Amino acid sequence: xxxxxxxxxxxxxLVRTQPGHERxxxxxxxxxxxxxxxxxxxxxxxxxxxxxxxxxxxxKVPLFDGYVFVLATLGALADFLxxxxxxxxxxxxxxxxxxxKGKPCVIPEDQMRAFKDFNENYAEKVVVLxxxxxxxxxNPHEDNQANEIVRVIDGPLAGCKGYVCRLNxxxxxxxxxxxxxxxxxxxxxxxxxxxxxxxxxxxxxxxRLSIGTEKARGAxxxxxxxxxxxxxxxxxxxxxxxxxxxxLKPSLVSLCKDLYKRGEAALSMRLAQMSGKxxxxxxxxxxxxxxNPGYVRQNWSMLTLRxxxxxxxxxxIAKDKEEAMLPHKDFTEIIRKVDITxxxxxxxxxESGTVTTTYYAHIGMRKDTTGxxxxxxxxxNDFLGEYFLTAGKANEKLVSGTVSAVRNETAKTEQxxxxxxxxxxxxxxxxxxxxxxxxVKAVQEFQIGEYSLNVxxxxxxxxxQGAETLIRTCVHICKEINATNHLxxxxxxxxxxxxxx
Numbered sequence: 001x002x003x004x005x006x007x008x009x010x011x012x013x014l015v016r017t018q019p020g021h022e023r024x025x026x027x028x029x030x031x032x033x034x035x036x037x038x039x040x041x042x043x044x045x046x047x048x049x050x051x052x053x054x055x056x057x058x059x060k061v062p063l064f065d066g067y068v069f070v071l072a073t074l075g076a077l078a079d080f081l082x083x084x085x086x087x088x089x090x091x092x093x094x095x096x097x098x099x100x101k102g103k104p105c106v107i108p109e110d111q112m113r114a115f116k117d118f119n120e121n122y123a124e125k126v127v128v129l130x131x132x133x134x135x136x137x138x139n140p141h142e143d144n145q146a147n148e149i150v151r152v153i154d155g156p157l158a159g160c161k162g163y164v165c166r167l168n169x170x171x172x173x174x175x176x177x178x179x180x181x182x183x184x185x186x187x188x189x190x191x192x193x194x195x196x197x198x199x200x201x202x203x204x205x206x207x208r209l210s211i212g213t214e215k216a217r218g219a220x221x222x223x224x225x226x227x228x229x230x231x232x233x234x235x236x237x238x239x240x241x242x243x244x245x246x247x248l249k250p251s252l253v254s255l256c257k258d259l260y261k262r263g264e265a266a267l268s269m270r271l272a273q274m275s276g277k278x279x280x281x282x283x284x285x286x287x288x289x290x291x292n293p294g295y296v297r298q299n300w301s302m303l304t305l306r307x308x309x310x311x312x313x314x315x316x317i318a319k320d321k322e323e324a325m326l327p328h329k330d331f332t333e334i335i336r337k338v339d340i341t342x343x344x345x346x347x348x349x350x351e352s353g354t355v356t357t358t359y360y361a362h363i364g365m366r367k368d369t370t371g372x373x374x375x376x377x378x379x380x381n382d383f384l385g386e387y388f389l390t391a392g393k394a395n396e397k398l399v400s401g402t403v404s405a406v407r408n409e410t411a412k413t414e415q416x417x418x419x420x421x422x423x424x425x426x427x428x429x430x431x432x433x434x435x436x437x438x439x440v441k442a443v444q445e446f447q448i449g450e451y452s453l454n455v456x457x458x459x460x461x462x463x464x465q466g467a468e469t470l471i472r473t474c475v476h477i478c479k480e481i482n483a484t485n486h487l488x489x490x491x492x493x494x495x496x497x498x499x500x501x
Contacts, residue, residue: 010040012071012112014105015081017088019066025088026068032084038076043069043112045119067091069112074104115177117156126188127167129174133187136163136174137206137347146206149345150198150485151352157196161345161352164193164485171485173198195417199483201345201352213495218285219300220307220499221278224314227306227326229266236303238267243296246286252279278312304451305333306362308378308474309498313337313360330449331366334376334467338475343483359498361471364448364455365463374463376470377446377455382496384454387433388444398422399433420486428476432456440473 017025022044029042045067068088070077081088092102107115129136138144148164150173162175173193176185190196209217222242226235245255252271259268274282289296313335317324323336341356364377390398401419422430432438439460445452456474460466478498481487 009073010038010071011074012069012107012109013074013077014091014107015068015070015077015088016091017066017068017085021087022066022068025085028084029070029080032080036076036080038073039070039080041071043071043116045069045115069107120156126190129187129189131187133174133176133185134347136165136187139165141166146203146208148485149201149203149347150193151201151343151345152196152198154197157190161201165189167191193485194420197418198485199343200485202342202355204344204346204353204355205348209500210495213499214281215285215288215295215299216307216496217311217499218281219296220310221274221281221312221314223300223303223306224310224312225267225270225274228313228315229270231267233329236300239300240297243286243289246283247290250283250286252283302451304448304453305331305364305377305379307497307499308380308456309338309340309359309361309478309500311357311359311499328364331364334361334363334365336361336363336467336471338471340475340479342479361474363467363470365467368459371459373459373461374466375457375459376463376466377443377448377453377457378470378474379453380442380456380474380497381453383490383493384442384444384456386490386493387442388454399430418486422487425484425486426477426480426490428473428480432473432477439469 015025026042026044029039033039072080078090081090091105093105137147139147149161150164152158152160160175162173164171165174167174167189168191170191171193173190173196175188175190177188219239222239223235226238231238242255245258246252249255252274256268256272259271285296313324315324315326315335317335317337323334326333326335338359338361339356340359341354343352344355345352362379365374368375397419398421400423401421402423403416404419405416418424422433432440432442440456440458443455443457446455446457456470458466458470460469478494481490481494482498482500
């Protein structure tokens with residue numbers, strides 16, 4: 001019936017019929033809907049099945065056994081069922097209180113559309129899971145580390161968000177689909193997440209620093225303090241001295257007092273001003289050194305330029321400035337504020353959003369001895385070191401691979417699948433590595449005084465413009481690699497470039 005504004009109030013309603021008779025009800029509605037006003041469509045989710053064990057056998061049975069979704073007005077559907085289907089009836093929501101009136105189950109249009117897309121395109125490829133969706137947020141086999149969260153960006157599952165979990169030796173995507181009742185969901189898994197085009201979302205509640213990143217952050221924090229206090233070439237010996245002190249006496253208060261007595265007042269004051277998070281990182285590094293003697297000296301044996309992106313500058317930057325300059329023996333370091341926006345997900349709320357975090361880019365600058373300009377460079381030592389180890393066909397596939405043929409045994413056909421290459425998933429990095437016209441270059445063993453580093457570098461007549469181009473390109477590469485699960489091994493090395501919070 002039309003409402004007061006002469007609109008027809010259509011909704012998707014849930015109808016219960018006898019198990020195994022869903023198709024009959026749909027066929028009857030299709031047959032008679034031309035003669036009945038306001039009953040428009042019936043949908044029977046016959047593709048969606050679940051594995052159940054009956055006796056000693058495991059069989060596939062319909063997940064929505066005995067249910068049909070009907071698009072209609074409430075009055076017209078009730079009349080139709082009364083006159084034509086004595087064994088079918090509207091499903092009502094459970095009452096919360098004894099005074100509350102029962103309401104028929106209504107499925108919102110957007111949820112119904114998403115459910116139909118899923119059922120028609122993916123239902124036969126997924127497995128319905130018994131455990132609640134929230135159980136898959138953490139990996140119980142890896143010290144309850146948070147599982148990665150990804151969003152599908154194309155295909156019938158576009159927009160779907162879920163956890164990447166190891167299931168039956170493969171990494172699958174665990175996500176939710178609309179259930180029968182309004183507000184209810186099914187937890188399902190797609191067996192191989194690498195078949196899907198996804199982007200990673202930063203888990204705003206569960207992501208934690210890896211142990212390696214924590215230790216790098218702790219060492220970088222001290223090195224930044226030392227360089228900011230003017231220790232220059234003495235920074236490495238002082239780093240070892242500070243860690244050795246904390247191994248024997250894990251007290252930053254005692255350390256600050258001892259440094260002050262030794263005439264290191266500026267350093268003592270700066271250490272005392274560290275945040276609680278910074279202090280925890282430094283003490284964790286000292287504890288690790290205690291359990292693994294020689295770790296710090298082995299992993300920080302040379303000191304040239306800090307990693308490209310760090311969460312703190314450890315050098316006073318004036319409020320009205322975006323950068324500071326730090327002189328070194330063989331170059332000048334530009335430390336510049338960089339705001340990076342990431343897509344994040346809040347698992348307990350089921351909501352996504354964005355966060356912007358301030359980092360500090362570290363760029364080396366020196367005169368170009370072959371010309372009148374400047375060379376500007378960023379420390380990508382470990383990342384590019386691994387890249388330069390690839391050669392021949394392996395390098396060609398890594399850099400410029402596009403698609404490969406994959407056999408679909410179900411359909412008995414060959415399908416094309418994107419290769420996990422830089423060209424496909426990190427196009428900014430692909431341009432640097434494969435395009436001779438790229439202003440930014442990947443340079444192997446770039447000489448800086450007595451040391452050499454693998455760097456991203458640019459030559460420019462205007463150092464300000466050159467630094468801007470280099471930072472923009474490197475940040476773009478960092479975000480691309482961090483946002484895809486197809487380059488997981490390279491994301492591991494990216495941690496040495498971007499000390500991600």
